Amino acid sequence: MIKNTIKIIGCIACCFFLFSCSYVEQSYADELTSNIWYAENESETKVELSFTEDNRAELKIEGDADNTCIISGVCVLNESSFVISDTTMAKNISIDYKLYGSKLELTYMGETLTLFKK
Secondary structure (H helix, E strand, O other): OHHHHHHHHHHHHHHHHHHHOOOOOOOHHHHHHOOOEEEEOOOOOEEEEEEOOOOEEEEEEEOOOOOEEEEEEEEEEOOOEEEEEEOOOOEEEEEEEEEEOOEEEEEEOOEEEEEEEO
C-alpha cells in the first residue's frame, strides 16, 4: 500500500514538473538573426553575416586588403531564404539558407557556403 502511494505521488510530481515547464519554439528566422555567422577558408577569405534589430543585414566578404565586398541593407526573411536590398548596389540579393544547430549553409546561384556561429 505504501509503495503504491509513493508511486502515485512520484507520478503526480513528474506530471506536475513536465506540465509546468514552458517551451517557446524559436523559428529558423529567429535563430538566424540572433547570431553572427562566420567562415574562413584556406586562402584566408573571411565571410561574416550579421543582422541588426531594425531588419537590416550585412554580408561581409573580406579577401586581401584590396578585395572586400559588403552587401548590406534592409532584409526580408522567411524560414528558408532571405533578401537583402542593397541600395548602394541597386540590387536585391536573394539567398537560401539551412540551419543545422551552430552551422549555417547559404546557397546563392547554385553555390553553397558554410558558416558557423561566432
